[in-house]
Amino acid sequence: MIRFVQYSVGLLLVATLWVGGTPHSAQAQTMDDTPRAFLLFHKLEYVPGPAERPVELEATSWIGGDINRLWLRGEGEASTIRREGDVEAEALYGRLVSPFFDAVAGARVDRRWGDGGDTRGFLAVGLQGLAPYQFEVEPTLYVSHEGDVSAQFAASYHVLFTQRLKLESELETKVALQEVPEWGVGTGVNDLGLGVRLRYEFHRKVAPYVGYDHSWAFGETADFAGGDASSGAFVFGVRLWR
C-alpha cells in the first residue's frame, strides 16, 4: 500500500510539474505549436468485495503537440488489508499517424510487492485511438526482458444517458506466447475482463462513478491463479483529469 501511494504520488508530481508549465503567452500570433500536458485518472477506485479490498488506479498522461507526444500509461492496485500490490507503468513515444490513431512505442515496467515482490521490463509497440463506430481501442505488443512475447487489447465505448450521466463499457484481454509462471502467465489467451462504469460529470473533470468488473481467467493462467477462474466485483471511484 505504501509503495502504491509512493508510485501514485510520484506520477502525480511528475504530471503536475508538466501541467504547471502551461504557458500563458499573449505573444505568439497563434498557439498551434504550444506543447500541452494532459493527465487523466481514468480509474481511481475502491473495490470492497475481494478479500484484499484493493484500491485501483488507472491513469493516462501525455505531453507534447498535436502530432508528437510522450505518453505515460499506468495502472496498479494495492490491498488495503496487506502490504501487497502491483503497478504497471509505460512510457511511450506516440505519433499521430492517421486522424484518429497514434502509433506508440516504448517501455513498460511491472513491479509487485508483498510476498514474492519482483520487477520485470518490456519493450512495447502498439496503436491507440478511435476506431469506426466510436470505439476507443488500444492494442499493444510486448516483449519482456527475458524474451517472452505477449499482447494486450483494450477497448471502450461510451453511452450518454444525459449530458452528464455516462456509461462507459470496457473490454480487456491478454494473450501470451510463452508461459511465465512466476507472474502467473500461461500460454494462449490469459484472461478476459469486462467492466461497466456509470459516471456523473458534476464537472467535466470530476466525475464520481459506480461500476462492476468481471473477469475470467483461462487455461494455464487460471491454473496458476489457483482459485476461481471467474470473479466479479463492484467498484466505487472517481474519474479526474486536467
Next chain:
Amino acid sequence: MPTDDASPESPPAAPSWTESPADEAAPAPLNRRDFLRSTGAFAVLMGAQTLLPTWAHASGSAPAGGLTALGPTRRAGRRVEYDITIDRTPFEVAGKRATAITMNGTVPGPLIRLQEGEEVVLRYHNALDEETSIHWHGLLLPNRFDGVPQVNYPGVPPGETFEAGPFEVRQYGTYWYHSHSGLQEQLGHYGPLVIDPAEGTPFEYDREHVVVLSDWAHDDPYQILANLKKGEHYYNFQQQTVGEFWSDVSEEGFWDTLKNRLGWDRMRMSATDLSAVRAPTYTYLLNGQAPGANWTGLFTPGERVRLRVINASAASIFDVRVPGLEMDVVQVSGQNVEPVATDEFRIGTAERYDVIVEPTDDRAYTVFAESLDRSGYARGTLAPREGMDGPVPELRERPTLTMAAMGMGGMGEGDMEDMKQGGMDGMSERDHGDMDHGDRSGDMSGSMGGGDGDGLRPPGTLPEPVMHDPDETHGPAEAGLPMMTQSRLHEPGIGLGDDGWRVLTYDQLKAADEKDAFRAPDREIELHLTGNMERFMWGLNGVEFSDADPIRVEHDERVRLTMVNDTMMNHPMHLHGQFMELENGHGERAPLLDTITVKPAERVSLLIDGHEKGPWFFHCHILYHMDAGMARVFYVEPAPESDNEFYYDQVT
C-alpha cells in the same frame, strides 16, 4: 459623465444625407459629434471612469448603458487624433463580477467615428502587464498599422504607446477593432468603428444604433483553449443522448434513426459539433449587456432606424432578427449593397450587417441574436421609451449536422446525375490546372497555378461542384473529407430556413457601388479549410500556421481565392487590409467582403486585387480555430522597384 455619452441615442441620430451634397451635409453632424466627443474627453480627464466602473453600466440599473463615444484628442484641419487606453477593469455580467480587458474602461470599447477622406491617428496606450495590440478590422491602411504582432509589428509592450497613423481614411462603413494578441479578444478587447461616407448613402434613414454582439466567458480563455485541445467535447452540453435517440425514433422511425447514428459513429464525428464554445460557458452580450440587462435603443414610431450589427464575439455565430419588423439589408462588411428585404440573417464572427427597420407601432421590439447552436442568445430592445420590453422569442431547437456537411446528400433528389456530371467536370478541370502549372507557394498542395489565367472560369460566376479526390488527403490533420464540395451561397445555413420566414443568403447580395474595373483573375489559389476535431487541430491544407509559408501574391496580381471547407463547421474567414469580391453569380456586382462565413463542404471563390502591399494576416475569425493554426500570412509583394520594408521580413 460617461452616462451622458452612453445615452441610447449614441451614436447621435444620423440625418439622411441622400438629398444634400456631401460638403454641405458633413459639417452639421460633425459639430454635434464634436460636442459629444468633447464631453467624453472631459469625463476621462475628470477620472470619471474610476468613479463609475464599467460594471455599473452592465448591472442593468444604468439606463440603457452600452456604448460610449470616443472624442478626438486633437483636431486640426483634415487631421484628427484619437487616444485609447487598454487596461483591466472590473466588469459585471449577469450579476457575476469579473475583470475585463477594456478600452477606455468599457466593454465594448468606445465607438470611434471617422469621416471618409480625413487623416487619422489612432493612438493606443498599453496599461496592461502584458503585450497588447489593436487590429482595425476591415480598414484599408498601411501594413505597419494593421496591428497583428509578429506580422505587422512587434506588438505593444506593457506601458508603451503605439500610433496607428497618420493615414487617410479611404472607405466608409461599419467596422470594428480588437486585440490580435493571445486571447485578449475573449476578455473584452473589442469595440465598434464607424466611418461616415464622403458622398452620402444611397438609402435613407432617420436614426441609427450600433449593435455590438459578443460572447463573455467567466472562465480563463487560455484554459478554454487548453480544454478544447484536450478534448472530450468539453463545452458541448448539446450532445445526442439515449433519450434523443428514442424521441427521434418516434419521429423518424427506428431504422432511419439508427442508420443516422451509425453513420456519424462510423465516421467518428459528432452531429452536434456546431460551435467550439457555447452557453452556459458563454453569456451572449449586446453592446456589453447580458440579455437580462436589456439594452434599449429608442425610436419614434414611423422612423427608419438603421442598425449597424457587428459580430465582435470571439467564437460565436449569431442568427439575428427583430420579430415583427422586416429588415432591409443595406451594407455588408461596411460596403453598400442593393437593399435586400429579409426577416433574419446569419452573422459570422467578425462580420457586419447594416439593416434598416421601420417600426411604426408605439411598442417595444426585441432585437434577438440567437447563437447558431441555439444554446443561448443576446438580446436588446427597440422601443419608443426607456424601460420597455418586447416579447422575447423562445430559443429554437438545437440543429444537428446532416450528411450535407460531409458533402453527401443534401442536394435535391434527381440532382444526383447533374452533380456527378458537374463533379467530374470540376475534377478534370482541376487536374488540368495541376498538370499545366507549377505550385508557387510552398504549402499549398491543392492550389492551382497559372500565370495567364487560361482555363479559369469567367469572373463573378459560381464555382462548379467538385468531387473530392479520396487520395488527396491532408494527413492526420484532417478528419473526414467531404465527398463533394459545391457552392452553398444560396443556402441559409444549418438550422435556418424552415421557420416560414425569409433568411438572407450570400447569393442575394449585389454591390451597390460601381467597380473601377472587373477583370478576369490571373491565377487561382485553392485553399482547403481543414480540421481534426478529435485533437482540435485546425489548419489550411492540413498545415497549421506555425508550420506554413505565406501565400504570395504579386503586386497588382488579381487572384481568385477558392476556399474549400473540408470540415463540418462554419469558418468565418477574414483577410486583413483589403476587400475580397465574392463571386456569387452577379458578375461585376460581386459584393465586397472582408470576412465570409464558409459553410461545411462549401466551395466558395473570391477575387482579390493585389493592390495593398505587404504581409496581411488571413485567418478563421473563430478565435480558438485561429489559435489552433487556421491562419496564414497573405503576402502581397511590393512592386520590384519599390523600397517597401515590412516588419515581417525582419522576423522571418
